[in-house]
Every structure is written in structure tokens, then in C-alpha cells.
Amino acid sequence: MKKTTTLLLILLASTVGFSQEGEKPDNTGDNFSLEGALALFKKSNSLEEFEKLLNEENNNVNNLDLNDDNDIDYIIVDDIREGDIHAIVLSTYIDDKEKQDIAIIGIEKTGNESATLQIEGDADLYVENTFIEPNEVVESSTGGKGGPSISEITTKQVIVNVWFWPSVRFLYAPTYVVWHSPWRWGFYPKWWRPWRPYKYHVFYNRCSPHRVHYHSVPARRVVVAHKIYAPRRNHSNLVIHNNRRTTVVKSNNRKTTVVTKNKRGEVKAVRVKKSNPNRVRTSGGRR
Incomplete structure (x- = not known):
């Protein structure tokens, strides 16, 4: 009887542990749908409208809580423009000083x-x-080998021309003024009410429709947009981590705590390092 009870307890503990592990995405950014962001960008008539749509719960794009306060983070939209190149930066404030970029939409x-x-x-x-990037497949049919009754259908991914998207036409209008979000930490629009983050598997299912029309590609296509953005990237010195196998770093004015986790999220080592008071922070903060 004791052996049976012990076995059941072990199985229960394993099940609970697996369930908790399954609630966490492999990468922190998986709680923000890049496909969904493009879907909202496509139908927006301005960057102000785009920012509003990103921060509406029923659009199923944002599930980020980077500062772990159990409230969804507000996503800020800013444009960096040089000539005909735009880098639309999506970011959020971690606190009143730290700002973390989430993604950029490069347009050329x-x-x-x-x-x-x-x-x-x-x-x-x-x-x-x-x-x-947007997903578009072109099918072509040719006469098959061995007779006219058999045809071969081939498909090919094509680069989508986004010129006629309302958001893109807005950016290239003669009257366009470069957009910078007026909001910051502690100052948000009156209509916005943060909600509690969803469990990851719930969020993943909710944003699945966005993945139909947008797909992952292996290489950067908008090279110039990335070059104009790179020197202005915002990177937080607070809690940022890629996945359950990556080091998590927490910093304050006195020390930095480095927590290394293994694949299952279990803590392997904790190290405390004294911060260098002469170190100059060159990233994060307000624009």
C-alpha cells in the first residue's frame, strides 16, 4: 500500500512539474505574436492606430509581462526614418528608466x-x-509527362509588394510627420487597461489565426532599415532572458545577480557580482 501511495505521489509531482513547465514558452518573445503585429500593421491607417490595436486585448497579439508585475506591458511604437527607409520600433518600458525593444518592422x-x-x-x-514576412504562394500548372491528362502543379514563395497597404501608404504620404509615441512609463492613454497575462498555451491558440498569412524566413531582407536602427536599439539591464536554458540577469545599483538555469528551468548556480560604479549605461532609458 505504501509503495502504491509513493508511486502515485511521484507521478502526481511529475505531472504537475511538466504542466508548469509547459506554461512557459521556450523564448520570452513567444508571448508576443510577430505575425499578429504584421496583421494589425497591414490594416492600420496610421502608426497611432497601429499602437492602439497592439494594446487591445481582443486582438491577441501581446501577452508580454517583462517586468513580472502580473500586468501586460504597454507596447510603444516609434518610427526611425532615413529617406525612403523606415524602421518601426515596437518597445516597452520595464520601469521609469529602462526600455526594452521587442521587434522592428523594416520597410524599404x-x-x-x-x-x-x-x-x-x-x-x-x-x-x-x-x-x-507576408506569405504569398503562386501556383503554376504545366502539362505532365506521359500525356495531356496529367499536369504538374508547382508552388513558389514570392516577395509580397506591400505598397498598397494603408499603413505603408501613410508612411510615404507627402504630409507624413515622423511618429513617436507620446506615452511612457506611468503615463498611458485613458482607454488602456492592462490585463493579466494568459497561460502560454492559451495565448498560443488565441493568436494562431495570425500565422496563416505570415511566415518565418531564414534571412534579413530589409538590410538598410536594420542598419539605421541598430545604433538606436534599446536594451534593458533588468530581467531579460531568451529561454529556459539561458542565464537570467537582474541588476540594480549595488550588485548583479546571475541565475543560471538548466533545460528544465531548475536553478544550477547563483552568482552575485558587485556592479562597477564607474560603468556608463549606454542603452535603455527614454528617447
Whole structure:
């Protein structure tokens, strides 16, 4: 009887542990749908409207709580423009000083009525080189070998021309003024009410429709947009971690605590390092 009870307790503990582990995404950024962000960007008539849509709960795009206060983070949208190149930066404040970028939408004009774009997840939150772009497949049919009654259908991914998206036309309008979000830590629009983050598997299912029309690609296509953005990237010195196998770093004015976890999320080592008082912070903070 004791053996049976012990076995049941072990099985129960294993089940609970597996369930808790399954509630966490492999990468922190998985709690923000890059595909969903592009879907909202496509239908937005301005960057102000785009920011509003990102921060509405029923759009199923944002499930981030980077500062672990059990409230969803407000997503801020800013535009960096150089000539015909735009880098639309999505970011959030971790506190009143620290700001963390989540992703950028790079847009490059390729002709009089053509433009291309990608969204790239920030390397602090996503697997390095995470690129998402509109998905469009062209089918072609040819006469089959061995007779006219058999045909071969081939498919090919094509680069989508986004010039006619309302949001893109807005950016390239002669009257466009570069957009910077007016909101910051502690100052948010009156209509916004943060909600509690969903369990990851719930959020994953809720944002699944976005993945139909947008897909991952292996390489950066909007190279110039990334170059103009890179020197202005915001990176937080607070709690940021890529996945359950990655080191988690917490910093304050006096010390830095480095917690190393294994694949199952179990703590392997804790080290406390004294911070260098002469160190100058060059990232984060307000624009």
C-alpha cells in the first residue's frame, strides 16, 4: 500500500512539474505574436492606430509581462526614418528608466509603387535571426509527362509588394510627420487597461489565426532599415532572458545577480557580482 501511495505521489509531482513547465514558452518573445503585429500593421491607417490595436486585448497579439508585475506591458511604437527607409520600433518600458525593444518592422521602398517589409524579433527575446514576412504562394500548372491528362502543379514563395497597404501608404504620404509615441512609463492613454497575462498555451491558440498569412524566413531582407536602427536599439539591464536554458540577469545599483538555469528551468548556480560604479549605461532609458 505504501509503495502504491509513493508511486502515485511521484507521478502526481511529475505531472504537475511538466504542466508548469509547459506554461512557459521556450523564448520570452513567444508571448508576443510577430505575425499578429504584421496583421494589425497591414490594416492600420496610421502608426497611432497601429499602437492602439497592439494594446487591445481582443486582438491577441501581446501577452508580454517583462517586468513580472502580473500586468501586460504597454507596447510603444516609434518610427526611425532615413529617406525612403523606415524602421518601426515596437518597445516597452520595464520601469521609469529602462526600455526594452521587442521587434522592428523594416520597410524599404523598391520602386515607384513597390515596397517590401519584414518584422524582426529582438535578440534578447527571440531566437537570433527571427524574421517574419507576408506569405504569398503562386501556383503554376504545366502539362505532365506521359500525356495531356496529367499536369504538374508547382508552388513558389514570392516577395509580397506591400505598397498598397494603408499603413505603408501613410508612411510615404507627402504630409507624413515622423511618429513617436507620446506615452511612457506611468503615463498611458485613458482607454488602456492592462490585463493579466494568459497561460502560454492559451495565448498560443488565441493568436494562431495570425500565422496563416505570415511566415518565418531564414534571412534579413530589409538590410538598410536594420542598419539605421541598430545604433538606436534599446536594451534593458533588468530581467531579460531568451529561454529556459539561458542565464537570467537582474541588476540594480549595488550588485548583479546571475541565475543560471538548466533545460528544465531548475536553478544550477547563483552568482552575485558587485556592479562597477564607474560603468556608463549606454542603452535603455527614454528617447
